[in-house]
Amino acid sequence: MAILTANKVTKRFGDFTALNSISLEVPEQSIFGLLGPNGAGKTTLIRIINQITGPDEGEILFNNQKLKQNHVEIIGYLPEERGLYKKMGVGEQALYLAQLKGLSRHDAMTRLKKWFEKFEIEDWWGKKVEELSKGMQQKVQFIVTVVHEPRLLIFDEPFSGFDPINVNLLRDEILELRSNGATIIFSTHNMASVEELCDDIVLINKANKILDGKVKDIRWQHFTNTYQVNYRNYENNIAELLAPGFELLESSYADDTHSVKIRLPKGTGSGELLNAILPHMSIASFAEVIPSMNDIFITEVNAVSANSILES
Amino acid sequence: MNKIFLIIKREYITRVRKRSFIVMTILGPILMAALFIVPAYLALKQEEKRVITVVDETGRFAGKFEDSDKYKFQVMQTDLESAKKILKQSEGFALLYIPKPKQSVPSNAIVYADKQLSINLEEYIKNVMAREIEKIKLSYELRSALLAANPSYEPGGDTTSEDLMSEKILKNIKSEIKLTTIQVEENGAEKKSFTGASMIIGSVAGIMIYMFIFLFGVQVMRGVIEEKTSRIVEVIISSVKPFQLMMGKIVGVAMVGLTQFILWIVFTAAIIFTVQLSFPDKFKMPDQQQVSLKANTSLNTTQDTQLKNDPENSNDQYNSFYEALSSIDYPTMIASFLFYFLFGYLLYSALFALVGSAVDNETDSQQFMLPVTIPLIFSIVMMQAIIMNPNGPLAFWLSMIPLTSPVIMMIRIPFGVPWPQIVLSAVLLIGGFLGATWLAARIYRTGILMYGKKVDYRELWKWIRYKG
Secondary structure, three states, X not given: OEEEEEEEEEEEEOOEEEEEEEEEEEEOOOEEEEEOOOXXXXXHHHHHHOOOOXXXXXXXXXXXXXXXXXXXXXXXXXXXXXXXXXXXXXHHHHHHHHHHOOOOXXXXXXXXXXXXXXXXXXXXXXOEHXXXXXXXXXXXXXXXXXXXXXXXXXXXXXXXXXXXXXXXXXXXXXXXXXXXXXXXXXXXXXXXXXXXXXXXXXXXXXXXXXXXEEHHHHHHHOOOOEEEEEEEOOOOOHHHHOOOOOXXXXXXXXXXXXXXXXXXXXXXXXXXXXXXXXXXXXXXXXEEOOOXXXXXXXXXXXXXXXXXXXXX | OHHHHHHHHHHHHHHHOOHHHHHHHHHHHHHHHHHHHHHHHHHHHXXXXXXXXXXXXXXXXXXXXXXXXXXXXXXXXXXXXXXXXXXHHHOOOEEEEEOXXXXXXXXXXXXXXXXXXXXXXXXXXXXXXXXXXXXXXXXXXXXXXXXXXXXXXXXXXXXXXXXXXXXXXXXXXHHHHHHHHHHHHOOOHHHHHHHHHHHHHHHHHHHHHHHXXXXXXXXXXXXXXXXXXXXXXXXHOOOOOHHHHHHHHHHHHHHHHHHHHHHHHHHHHHHHHHHHHHOOOOOOOOOHHHHHHHHHOOOOHHHHHHHHOOXXXXXXXXXXXXXXXXXXXXXXXXXXXXXXXXXXXXXXXXXXXXXXXXXXXXXXHHXXXXXXXXXXXXXXXXXXXXXXXXXXXXXXXXXXXXXXHHHHHHHHHHHOOOHHHHHHHHHHHHHHHHHHXXXXXXXXXXXXXXXXXOOOHHHHHHHHHOOO
16 A cells, blocks of 8 residues: 555756656555665655645655645655754744644644653753754754654655764664554665665666665565675685586685685576585585665666766 | 744744844834934023024114023114123123114124024024015005105104005015915925924935835845755745745744834833923923914915914924924824835845845855845935925836835825825835745745755746746
8 A cells, every 4th residue: 555656757947857757656654765876856756745846747646645735744854954943942943843744732742742751852942952962953853853743754864963872763763653654755875774674665866767666676686696605625716616607706715714706697596506516615604695775776876877878 | 824823923933032132122212212302302401591682773673583482682772892792791692783784775684603503593583684674675665656656645753654554565465475485495494394304204214114124124034044054944844835934934024023113112102201201391292283283284375474473483493393293194104104114024025035045145145135235225325315306206206116115105205295106106015015025935945945056147037937
């Protein structure tokens, strides 16, 4: 069940096309990675979802309903370029922003108190924002993003500016929000956190969608039949043991252990590799090499750039 | 709608709580009250009557000068030299010397004094003399006319029938003469002092509109830049529309301006009232009924004449200042001030918001500020010319163009502006405000999300044409 659907969304700024017929579906109660290099059009798409700007063509559906102004009250947005009024009090400001999201003053107050207690920052309430450190400001910002209990949350680089302890705290909060029923759109360049957190992704480059699907599926699609073998007690060249078509990609040696990556030809499996090498050595570990999101990202984006160079 | 109210509230409360607002609110009325009280205080200081010695060689003017609250005319039957000596010894105020004329009619007088005479006193002396001379000339003409008609006519003694006749004639024809004088020269002593008050009120109102628009318009711009540089703007416009944020800010700041203005009026009135209570005799306001009569008929000739012949009024500087101030139609002034302030401010603050949204910081704002502020500054530069000719074509057109009308119209209104002109100017100003807001909103919604881009006018033009 998709909570958010984009149908052929196109946005132009003068002659520049920021989004070219983008379609995607964000499943409910999932973490959805919105990926792409700088300037790909991610922020424009997020702004369209937030109704900061409108699409030139196509439409966005929220729960199969065309996006309406009152949808902003069930969306929470933490922009990459974020900030607070520096001269305003923390509590006062949080109240103001919560009320702008449609909460009554009373509700906003109770919920904010709860969040401030949870993050153990009650004594910041009366302080001015400029008195807080950057990390502290980010915490306040996170609270005002989620305080109205939105059904859809959009986090743009949420971990920037946090120390590792707070990154963990924040990640746990995000996972808890999902288990409580929220859907999260997560835009980041940190591919490790994409692998760790995201269920689905879409990859945008130069206004076009170049990849989408479940993280697991995508990684399997990019599986190149490559295996990593760590072994001991064999000092000859392992390549001599391999049948034609098998390709030795990398090899290294450290602490009495050799480490190699071998790509198998199409149609062969791990059994054939194992049969060839097992009699000669003691194997410490044997594993499929599933490409990291980082590799996939770079491969895909570069492929598009190469194509566009060829075309032009 | 509820959300725009939240924005207005925030803009209002954060500004009203600022120290600068409180300081301005207290300082303003003190300055304004001083404007009213200081002239009164100065008038109080010269409470004892000043003696003006009159040496009249013609013998025609002595006794014609009437004493007032401040001056006492004392006729002295000596020659000039000894009178001068007495003046020095007695530390008198001034000596008015009217020499015997070389021709038949006296035409000049000399005043010896330590200090400059007040304009009012000078005018008064001139007036009395002029009237007397007119009388002399007329009775001379009458006499020769009577003699020509009847050679056997015998002129009378000191108080001749001709003198009485000429006095009577003068009185009767006075108003007609005055009517032409007013239209040709646009003045008479009393009329002049009223024009002076219109000038003062007009310039003060014009300058205040200018200051208010500038002060609060720039506050809007700063607010927009603050939201942009602190990057909170994207958080907020994910909750409300950019237009709501912009209008909320503009309206919020307008309320701050109005609050300040109202507090100023209340405090100023309170200070003046308190001072008046503490010194009740010193601050005699002119009789209310008389004032309103004068105000209604300030263009009426008969009334004018009457005023002019009332030496007490034209003599008392302080009273006439008050009177002139009271002659202004305050309800119209205040209503139109509020209107022109509000809509002038709304028009300009939309433009200031536009500028704020297009730049990254205040130093960059200069290039776009200039075209916005030029019409405002131009209005102030033109003030002198408008005052000189408040109903001329320049004044008319500048008070129609929305960018200049708030200041120029406020300068004109104390001089009296026909209603159709005010209505037309008001409609144009509202139209200008709507146009400016539309333009500002289109640039604003793109501008607030643009960072680190060098923006020029071509870029702005592109933003205007972007679709929502």
